[in-house]
Amino acid sequence: MIEEVRSQLAELTERLRQLRLSDAPGQALVRIEQPLPMINLFNWLADQTLPGKSYWQDRESDYKVAGLGKVWRFRVKEQSEVNTCFQKVDAMLDKATRCLGYLSFSDSQKMIWPEFGYGEFFFPVIEVVQTRKGCSLACHLLGHDERSWSTSIEKVLDYLARANWTLAGTDSHCLLGTPEFTPDNEHWASLIGKALEGVESGALKKVVLSREARMNLLEGQLDPWSLLYHWQLANPRSYVFAFESDQGSLFFGCSPERLFRRVDHVVQTEALAGTTRRGSDRDEDFKLELRLLNDSKNVHENRLVLEDIRTRLESICSDLEFDRSHSVVKLKTIQHLRQLIRGVLKEGVSDSQLLSLLHPTPAVGGEPRAVARHFIEEHEVYNRGLYAGTCGVLGKKCSEFTVSIRSALLEEKQFTVFSGAGIVNGSDARDEWQELHNKIGTVLSLLDHQASVKDVSNPIIGSSHDLSHQAS
Template identity: 40%
Template sequence: MITALKHTFTEIMKRALEEARQFDKPVILSQVKPLNDSMNPLHFYAAGERLFLGERFYWATPGSRFTITGLGNECTVENDSAESDRFGRIESDWKRFKKMVHYEDGAKSHIGTGALLFGGFSFDPHNRRNERWNKYPEAKFFLPSVMLTVKDGVSFLTINRVINPDDDLESCAKHFTSIAGEVLTEKASTGGESVNNYTLKEADTGTWLSAVQKATELIKSGELDKVVLAREVQLEYDHKINIYSTLSKLQTEQPTSFIFSFENGRQSFIGATPERLIKKENSRLLSTCLAGSIKRGKSKQEDTELGTELLNDEKNLIEHAIVVKMIKDSFEEYCSKVKVSDHPQLLKTKNIQHLYTPIEGSMKAGYSLLNLVEKLHPTPALGGYPKMAAVDIIREIEPMDRGWYAGPVGWLDAENNGEFAVAIRSGLIEGKQAILFAGCGIVAESDPQMEYQETLIKLKPMLSALGGVNHECK
């Protein structure tokens, strides 16, 4: 068995085992190999179904220029802390582990390969909890057993193993020699019925409209500047929802968004979000201010006219400016060389146009990616401004438990690089049921009916991926 592996890697494996025994602590061993043939990441996800159902993740940046697909769970790093230390605790748990990461010689030169954690955070750890989110703690990440990274068309396979002090060399070696073969030769089960017969229930529409009205009054009375209010719809299908085809439709229909799936037992939390929270590549940090929306036009001309209207609409410009100010202020605290343009541009997805301002900076020494996630979450595009007042009001008047909706979802590696998006345009899927979420930034000038119409547009990406393109809610 062991001889099937490269001699050097066997040596590394022995050293890892010795280290685990010496410190009486588990050690992560990671092997990264380039793949000669390019591989379709969604096929890889589907191929993991038999062996790793319930423990898979998928992440694709806009245009699928970078994807990571993880199968199996070598170790979970999670906590249910309602305090702000939920970010810090993920960081310190990961630090403890990652000190002992070993790479095959020469393999670790690509960000997004090797040992990394994928997962996310709930929106608000202090909110009441609906039992549907029981499997999604306030912070949960896992290290996959096997992972495919595709970067600009080049594929890498990572195999991870947590080596415990009482493991033996032979079983470790077996893990590395057999796991990749088992997945790579597995036939992807991508089929299944296309989903289209469903019933849709809208929860508490009246309550939501009154909440929006109430929010505008609170804003006018000076209690806060902005609050984001969300609502949910429940879809019941007559057969099990096919996650593979849903992801693949999202990927085709939403090329300007991040596509994600976090599979957790029988549930999958999936979405196509256009909004990056933070990306860190070495010391370079990028964030996206995205807020303010209008529908797409039916013709090119109407689309351009609507875009121009959005760029000049006072209500939407206020909604957007509040986000830019908060992210810019945070960047100025944590970064040098902050760059942000004075005027928003348009970001167009298939169904909607947004006001968009990218922002970048160079992270000061002593900070980490998760420090930035903690600082930014929730931005006023998801929470409101001021942050604490807005989150309190959401807790009080929003008629639902957001769970992981609008929380940060993404990955971080052992070198403190990674990327998080905000989990909007998303849904929680289990069996025949999908619960979809959509929210809107409420400012003093907001009109409840118009905000409601905006949520209908924001529900479309998920509805369409689930086969319900023409549905119009009440």
Template identity: 40%
Template sequence: MAVRQLPIPAKSDPSIPLLTQLSNLGPFRGPLQLVQTLDRVSGIPWLQAQSQYPKAYWQSRESDKELAASGCVRKFATANEASHCLSESAALPLVIMGALPFDDTNTPGTEQPLFFLPRLLWQRQDDNITLTLNLWVDEAHSFTDEMAAAKDALHTLRQPAHTPCPPLPDVLAVCNSPEQASWAKLVSQALAEQPILSKVVLARRQLLTTGQPCDPWLLLQRWHQANQHSTPFALQLDNQSSFIGCTPERLFKRDGRQLLSEAVAGTDVRPKDPLHARLIAMALLGDGKNRRENRIVLDDILSRLGPICDALSYDDRAQVLKLNRLQHLKRAIHGRLRKEICDADLLARLHPTPAVGGTPRADALRFIAAHEPFQRGWYAGAIGYLSHANSEFSVAIRSAHIEGCQLALYSGAGIVDGSDAHKEWQELDNKVATVRSLMGQK
């Protein structure tokens, strides 16, 4: 398989040097990348300006890595197919964007797994920014057709517009599914399934109707500004709808064979007053119900990672993950993967975690499918990227689906022994409070 990487000096218009190099290419086979170094530009405004779909955005919680993808060279139906492609093309630093819905079983009528090699990939690693044009020639895609598609992508390449940010639209109506009375019944049903069902995560969809269509990129930028220690993400399959979010939870991070995961479960508020917030954090660390919920998630993840790791360790004591309005119990998990394990194995074993589904997994998922009044879609799924050298996926919570003047906010609460329906409802409100406040709602 022919692979080449051609670095190109930075210019004010990145399409010019890329088009020049493209016109000088001779026939080739397999994947090829043209890489352009860019001056400082932000990923979200860059992606907002592009017109090719699908679009995907993801930034690490530490803010050291940022990806913005536009257009598609190859799609893969499964993570296995994507992992195989990376293995076969290990000489080239391909990056495949990936997203799994909550229900990734290919159930008819639900969202389907998505893995794609983008036509254009804006990438920031620390302070280094590049734009990559991906090409791929094989039996199904001729050199001539691939050159034409690449030129089309470059001709539509746009620089971000520097315009004043408009206000977010007013909210005209709010509708919950389920409503609070139905939620209380649902919690009672879940508690009645114990001890067979150790934990089940029940979700609520809160539908906001706005006076004008909501700009997903503007909302995402402001959301992340309010929650700096989270991972912002976005997925747009077309120009009609967007799935965005700002999640505090990492599914896994792989660097070579080194693995980092975490158990995030157990929640309380984080007031603005530092002393009050510290007191609540201390109470959270000592609360039996929240510690039990966190331990359930930890034990399940450890049991899933144990068979595929040569070494595995975790934090003996939970730490407090501090967000804008909330704080969570978190335990880091470290492992060394066996040589034959790939990212597809990790996704299959870890998704969905007990933090968004429950445990035992099969029983919890059956309960959710039978009782929740809506399909979760991308909510509580997984979103991130795959590459040969490293990969990372985040859990798609604290998220919203936007379509026209409809904005659906999603939140969930873990139901375990000791859960109280009213308190769990308050937790749902707390989890959407940041984005509601951005929309002018209390």
């Protein structure tokens, strides 16, 4: 297979060298593709030393893309710039091209991670794309003037020459310190109390509070691509994503939640809210499912999300329908209530309108949206950054975004995982604290493949092993 890959690389390289002799085509973006045999995209990304790694995979695994570098980017500084960004992207798209990107939960400066900013949309220098039709290697060139044309061709040639195609993967091991929670258990109880005061006063119907679990990297190196590969195997039918900052930090995850999927004028979204753990056997799991379906607190939480999304979509849809009853989504360690929503968009409705109406949903923010978001910005004691934000792809025919939950941040010497819980009337601080554990149970259990967690005697979260047993 390696020989076939090298043959296709040589052909693409020769095509680009021939393009050096041609004039700029006068269009903003030119995409060139070359067929490739199917390869493991996670192994390919793990092998690369080039900057700007990115990955996206939709929930049905119909479209997977692994990218290197950024030939064009738009850094979104605040929410008001999203429409301008999307207009610029749309002017560069053709039927075969899609643009990758992400946005943070909030554009409040105190909530943003400086390395990533509020958001960014970009076209990779080179990317490997896999669909149901096969695999291809693609590159993006800027063709609006001679200088950009020549410079982008040279950049692609450099990336193709420096990319690693051994596809050997890596075998890494690391030692992680004991997780440090922000907020800690005591502060969490205080936050829940303040949130419930808001609910009781009528100012809030729901607010989603969250927590980070930060672990220092004591020895070795954590391989995020191996972790992400096993993460998506553990939770199939989830979105898979990864975005690397210019400084080398990587935000990545495996999310079950769709923000929206638009195919032509048809939009699909969902209310995903209400959670319980998985059972230790089939009988217990079924009992927990029935309890979730009939639990007034969880059903109420889901209904709040559903009604908010339905109300917002009514203004831009000519036809709108949603499930008559809840279904249950089962992941490795938890299960969620879900209701699907489908609509036909009115003529002229844009992806930026859809995103501005839906993001952030009450599933990660709360209701009323503005009040809940202000509460989070005022009272959470760490910066969410990209956690509970959104990421995905923009295209002419199809655009799709997920809610960036079940996610992690890998920095040079730290690994952090995030989780949140919806607080409504009847919420209990201890139960919600355990829900936070359950939601990070999968990723911590997967760390056993390549990491040891120090201080296994800790009764709360001594190791990934302890936590996965609690969540089972």
